[in-house]
Amino acid sequence: MENNIIKTSLENNWTNHYYKGIEPKSTFDKYEKRPLINAVTTESYEPEPQAYNSKIIIESIIHGFDNFRKFSRFYAFMGLVAGSFFSSLLAVDNLSQLFPTFFNGYLQYIVPHFFMHLYIVGLNQLADLEIDKINKPYLPLASGEFSFTNGIITVASFLFLSFGSAWMIGSKPSLLSLLVTFVLMTAYSINLPFLRWKKSTTLTVMAHAIGMTTSFNIAAFMHMKTFVLKKATTYPRSLFLATVVMAIFFAVVAMAKVFWFCVSLLEIAYGAAILIGASSPFLWSKLFTFLAIVVNERSAWVLNVVFGENLVDNDTNPSFAGVFMVQSDSKIQPGLELFKG
Structure with missing residues (x-):
């Protein structure tokens, strides 16, 4: 009888010890498997990094071009392209001078003036930054897309490119036009003593009339006549009339x-x-x-x-x-x- 009681007690102790030993292992296995299942599920929903990066690059390029378009204000430059083109045509005597002499010479004139145009619009935006934040918040400098420091560096670079390219080409009428435009438009925009001419109606009219007629008409004609075609200077009636009309037109403020x-x-x-x-x-x-x-x-x-x-x-x-x-x-x-x- 005692032997049976002892045997039953040993069996119960062995059984309790066995189940106590396997319960922690079973719980451990349960929690050990959960992270693996979650990791597999999360990985299946991740987008491809290469396609995502390509989309960001394309959007950044488009956004950059749009900001440059707003900064450069191309519609104002088109007036210079048209005026200088027709004034340059007045220097041509026959069709044989058009290809390629005329077009090559015209590019030599318009490229430095394009850089000067970017300098002028950039300087004007830097000088009118606080005003543009209210009146023209879409401009890159006013909206904060371009920082003020980057704006200064950009404007100075365009000024250097303008005079540098004209100096390399060697056209005296083009250099003179750039110098006149630089002096007048800088005095018109920059806020320094005796400058900021846009505050005065008379000085504004003078700056625009002289600067625009010089670059639009006189310098473009002289560049084509004397530098490109190597001919003696003459002043046709059409050039005189165009200069007078444009001077009056640009005087309108x-x-x-x-x-x-x-x-x-x-x-x-x-x-x-x-x-x-x-x-x-x-x-x-x-x-x-x-x-x-x-x-x-x-x-x-x-x-x-x-x-x-x-x-x-x-x-x-x-x-x-x-x-x-x-x-x-x-x-x-x-x-x-x-x-x-």
């Missing part, structure tokens, strides 16, 4: 009050072009000039009157800029007609 004056000024340019064309000794030249001027004059009238005056709210900046761009585009056509005459 109160856009909202003188809209119809600007339109009338363009009409005067067309009328003068008709008179010059009528003085041609060739009948076909007279007819062609007259018909071309009539067609383009009507087109310019529609652009300015319909899309400029009637559809524009001068109290809003984007709409006001639209008037400026419409009238800038209209300057191209009188230049073409003056060349035809």
